[in-house]
Amino acid sequence: xxxxxxxxxxxxxxxxxxxxxxxxxxxxxxxxxxxxxxxxxxxxxxxxxxxxxxxxxxxxxxxxxxxxxxxxxxxxxxxxxxxxxxxxxxxxxxxxxxxxxxxxxxxxxxxxxxxxxxxxxxxxxxxxxxxxxxxxxxxxxxxxxxxxxxxxxxxxxxxxxxxxxxxxxxxxxxxxxxxxxxxxxxxxxxxxxxxxxxxxxxxxxxxxxxxxxxxxxxxxxxxxxxxxxxxxxxxxxxxxxxxxxxxxxxxxxxxxxxxxxxxxxxxxxxxxxxxxxxxxxxxxxxxxxxxxxxxxxxxxxxxxxxxxxxxxxxxxxxxxxxxxxxxx
Amino acid sequence: xxxxxxxxxxxxxxxxxxxxxxxxxxxxxxxxxxxxxxxxxxxxxxxxxxxxxxxxxxxxxxxxxxxxxxxxxxxxxxxxxxxxxxxxxxxxxxxxxxxxxxxxxxxxxxxxxxxxxxxxxxxxxxxxxxxxxxxxxxxxxxxxxxxxxxxxxxxxxxxxxxxxxxxxxxxxxxxxxxxxxxxxxxxxxxxxxxxxxxxxxxxxxxxxxxxxxxxxxxxxxxxxxxxxxxxxxxxxxxxxxxxxxxxxxxxxxxxxxxxxxxxxxxxxxxxxxxxxxxxxxxxxxxxxxxxxxxxxxxxxxxxxxxxxxxxxxxxxxxxxxxxxxxxxxxxxxxxxxxxxxxxxxxxxxxxxxxxxxxxxxxxxxxxxxxxxxxxxxxxxxxxxxxxxxxxxxxxxxxxxxxxxxxxxxxxxxxxxxxxxxxxxxxxxxxxxxxxxxxxxxxxxxxxxxxxxxxxxxxxxxxxxxxxxxxxxxxxxxxxxxxxxxxxxxxxxxxxxxxxxxxxxxxxxxxxxxxxxxxxxxxxxxxxxx
Numbered sequence: 001x002x003x004x005x006x007x008x009x010x011x012x013x014x015x016x017x018x019x020x021x022x023x024x025x026x027x028x029x030x031x032x033x034x035x036x037x038x039x040x041x042x043x044x045x046x047x048x049x050x051x052x053x054x055x056x057x058x059x060x061x062x063x064x065x066x067x068x069x070x071x072x073x074x075x076x077x078x079x080x081x082x083x084x085x086x087x088x089x090x091x092x093x094x095x096x097x098x099x100x101x102x103x104x105x106x107x108x109x110x111x112x113x114x115x116x117x118x119x120x121x122x123x124x125x126x127x128x129x130x131x132x133x134x135x136x137x138x139x140x141x142x143x144x145x146x147x148x149x150x151x152x153x154x155x156x157x158x159x160x161x162x163x164x165x166x167x168x169x170x171x172x173x174x175x176x177x178x179x180x181x182x183x184x185x186x187x188x189x190x191x192x193x194x195x196x197x198x199x200x201x202x203x204x205x206x207x208x209x210x211x212x213x214x215x216x217x218x219x220x221x222x223x224x225x226x227x228x229x230x231x232x233x234x235x236x237x238x239x240x241x242x243x244x245x246x247x248x249x250x251x252x253x254x255x256x257x258x259x260x261x262x263x264x265x266x267x268x269x270x271x272x273x274x275x276x277x278x279x280x281x282x283x284x285x286x287x288x289x290x291x292x293x294x295x296x297x298x299x300x301x302x303x304x305x306x307x308x309x310x311x312x313x314x315x316x317x318x319x320x321x322x323x324x325x326x327x328x
Numbered sequence: 329x330x331x332x333x334x335x336x337x338x339x340x341x342x343x344x345x346x347x348x349x350x351x352x353x354x355x356x357x358x359x360x361x362x363x364x365x366x367x368x369x370x371x372x373x374x375x376x377x378x379x380x381x382x383x384x385x386x387x388x389x390x391x392x393x394x395x396x397x398x399x400x401x402x403x404x405x406x407x408x409x410x411x412x413x414x415x416x417x418x419x420x421x422x423x424x425x426x427x428x429x430x431x432x433x434x435x436x437x438x439x440x441x442x443x444x445x446x447x448x449x450x451x452x453x454x455x456x457x458x459x460x461x462x463x464x465x466x467x468x469x470x471x472x473x474x475x476x477x478x479x480x481x482x483x484x485x486x487x488x489x490x491x492x493x494x495x496x497x498x499x500x501x502x503x504x505x506x507x508x509x510x511x512x513x514x515x516x517x518x519x520x521x522x523x524x525x526x527x528x529x530x531x532x533x534x535x536x537x538x539x540x541x542x543x544x545x546x547x548x549x550x551x552x553x554x555x556x557x558x559x560x561x562x563x564x565x566x567x568x569x570x571x572x573x574x575x576x577x578x579x580x581x582x583x584x585x586x587x588x589x590x591x592x593x594x595x596x597x598x599x600x601x602x603x604x605x606x607x608x609x610x611x612x613x614x615x616x617x618x619x620x621x622x623x624x625x626x627x628x629x630x631x632x633x634x635x636x637x638x639x640x641x642x643x644x645x646x647x648x649x650x651x652x653x654x655x656x657x658x659x660x661x662x663x664x665x666x667x668x669x670x671x672x673x674x675x676x677x678x679x680x681x682x683x684x685x686x687x688x689x690x691x692x693x694x695x696x697x698x699x700x701x702x703x704x705x706x707x708x709x710x711x712x713x714x715x716x717x718x719x720x721x722x723x724x725x726x727x728x729x730x731x732x733x734x735x736x737x738x739x740x741x742x743x744x745x746x747x748x749x750x751x752x753x754x755x756x757x758x759x760x761x762x763x764x765x766x767x768x769x770x771x772x773x774x775x776x777x778x779x780x781x782x783x784x785x786x787x788x789x790x791x792x793x794x795x796x797x798x799x800x801x802x803x804x805x806x807x808x809x810x811x812x813x814x815x816x817x818x819x820x821x822x823x824x825x826x827x828x829x830x831x832x833x834x835x836x837x838x839x840x841x842x843x844x845x846x847x848x849x850x851x852x853x854x855x856x857x
Contacts, residue, residue: 192709196709196710196712197707197708197709197710198700198701198702198706198707198708198710199701199707199708201694201697201698201701201710202701202702202707204687204690204694205687205690205694205698205701208687208688208689208690209683209684209686209687209688211684212683212684212685212686212687212698213687213698213702214647214666214667215645215647215667215677215679215684215685216667216671216685216698216699216702216751217666217667217668217671217672217699217702217703218668218698218701218702219666219668219702219704222704226707275687275689275690276689
């Protein structure tokens with residue numbers, strides 16, 4: 001009675017290709033990634049080797065975790081601008097506390113502030129209905145302010161990065177980055193959460209049609225609070241990993257990852273308006289951005305030109321990608 | 329009132345207004361639209377003569393909405409051509425369609441809620457005086473142009489949409505389910521005005537599920553089935569059977585529209601009422617409303633637009649809190665602060681507007697399973713196989729067409745409505761509040777919904793069923809509760825609840841003043857429980 005299938009008529013190749021891409025949105029993304037790597041290899045023959053791949057993965061992982069937080073927030077129609085501050089806080093506090101404490105204790109202490117920031121975000125957005133952009137921007141500023149105050153109290157202590165984290169952040173085992181030991185479980189967790197759990201369903205539901213979710217008995221504030229607390233926690237973990245990679249704790253450690261975390265999710269096909277997207281695309285998005293950064297670096301352009309190009313490419317890729325997968 | 333297009337002095341208005349020249353003003357041929365592998369429209373054609381009211385009909389999913397969207401530029405066709413006055417019509421937006429002489433009034437109100445009426449008019453370059461004249465002609469005498477659209481009741485908004493379209497003086501006016509949300513008095517006015525428009529040489533494409541309107545208004549009808557035009561008929565008396573045949577195709581059983589639901593009254597269980605409402609008060613909208621809903625009963629709620637029925641359903645579904653009175657479920661007092669509380673008490677709400685209940689981008693499966701995940705303790709891993717079974721059972725029971733199941737928004741209206749009901753059937757809700765569930769749905773699906781309601785009642789479920797189509801009451805309900813001005817003014821047993829009696833009651837007229845014949849021979853006993 002409803003729409004009928006047209007399996008009979010022969011379908012032109014272009015249309016079939018588009019249909020394939022809209023059914024499997026990952027394919028065009030992976031093609032783009034491969035294309036970038038090929039371009040890089042052509043511009044700088046020999047650069048693409050085992051070491052380069054391991055390095056790229058190492059740098060992509062903290063970004064991919066932060067972009068995971070962003071993906072989940074965006075699925076509900078929100079955004080989390082406090083991920084970089086949460087990451088920096090966890091990293092900096094851990095690096096200062098580890099001077100006097102056991103690493104595990106220092107890590108536990110360091111993860112408290114990100115969780116608190118997430119809780120504040122969740123309550124503000126879920127209960128008091130502050131817009132996510134404003135709420136997370138606010139808590140991000142407050143968080144970084146607290147961090148500056150905190151820095152004065154520990155100015156004499158100095159900082160250090162425990163060897164365990166450095167091993168995890170930079171080390172390779174048989175040529176494979178150790179960071180994957182952390183990332184594989186984290187990514188598996190996020191993917192399982194989004195696709196196979198009731199909570200994941202609710203993230204999509206709330207972002208797709210909040211009123212419908214409410215009528216189905218979904219308590220918005222519970223979903224939102226849980227989401228931002230989780231986002232804070234994961235950001236903290238990403239920060240710890242990142243400081244293990246960079247090995248230079250500072251008050252602006254993870255700031256450069258903030259906007260790329262949004263960009264990775266968007267390039268990966270997650271809609272900023274909520275309800276659509278997923279984490280696999282985001283992971284590929286993070287890889288694309290990392291390769292793109294390398295590519296622009298070896299072009300030896302001035303910083304300004306590099307940024308302009310980066311922005312343009314992000315815009316183009318996103319626009320083209322949406323066009324491909326949305327087959328209208 | 330300024331004499332604008334005074335239809336009565338128009339020379340062409342003598343007969344039914346068919347001009348001598350019969351060059352169609354709009355011709356669409358071979359129009360098709362594919363969404364991925366799914367064809368929403370395969371080979372639709374439509375030809376509209378000047379001065380004609382042309383009905384566009386078809387069952388759910390036949391492709392009506394898609395054709396309308398193509399005509400108005402909201403969607404681009406995959407194939408086919410559309411010509412208006414001989415010129416190729418390739419529109420990409422409603423604004424372009426309007427320049428080509430085609431203006432449409434959609435099912436949903438189109439004024440921008442946060443602007444006042446005047447600003448809305450300016451936005452679309454609508455001349456104000458003609459607009460005002462049409463609004464008056466349509467039966468809304470004292471409209472304040474500085475009123476914000478958000479504060480205007482739905483029925484009036486629809487009238488304003490129509491007046492705006494008329495004021496633009498289009499060659500072709502497209503009305504999509506224009507009368508669906510209108511109370512009877514306004515609907516009549518609308519039909520009058522449309523008729524006069526056609527007499528003054530304007531063409532109208534009229535989409536409606538109501539045969540009475542089609543019969544009263546239209547000259548010809550184009551019938552779509554499965555994305556194809558299957559027939560064009562002249563509207564003559566008793567053409568309904570032929571149209572139904574065309575719409576349903578081969579599957580015509582000699583059923584008339586009402587056959588289905590009369591499976592007899594369900595046994596209404598004794599004991600405390602499933603749902604009891606006592607002296608309910610919601611601001612000034614609901615006043616001292618009391619009634620019972622028994623186990624195994626379908627109680628109809630009948631009211632004109634805006635008599636407090638919205639508030640009644642909002643309270644019972646946990647969306648708003650009453651300002652007074654109480655609600656009892658199985659004899660125990662309840663106070664809902666959130667729809668989740670109502671669901672917990674076994675009360676589910678099916679809103680009239682399907683887009684309020686569905687996750688448009690998600691699959692049929694996720695939409696049906698949504699209430700399961702809502703509770704905190706079900707946030708963990710989903711038992712996919714069990715979910716699959718539950719969902720399949722519900723899909724089968726409601727005969728949902730799942731060919732476009734990846735995104736619920738691609739289903740036809742009737743199938744979408746089935747999904748919203750299936751969700752609660754799957755969740756095992758004991759009480760279902762249906763608010764005009766058959767609005768804008770084709771005859772076949774309506775019949776299935778009636779049958780489902782009776783089945784649910786037969787299994788001991790209770791249904792509170794508001795409907796704006798009065799003939800449904802006798803098909804579905806055991807009883808009709810009539811609300812007028814926020815009060816229950818009458819409770820009619822089903823035998824007495826014919827359209828005439830309900831209409832009188834809905835206008836607040838006393839029952840004993842019913843015209844002779846309507847209630848002849850029936851003892852007008854105390855029907856109130």
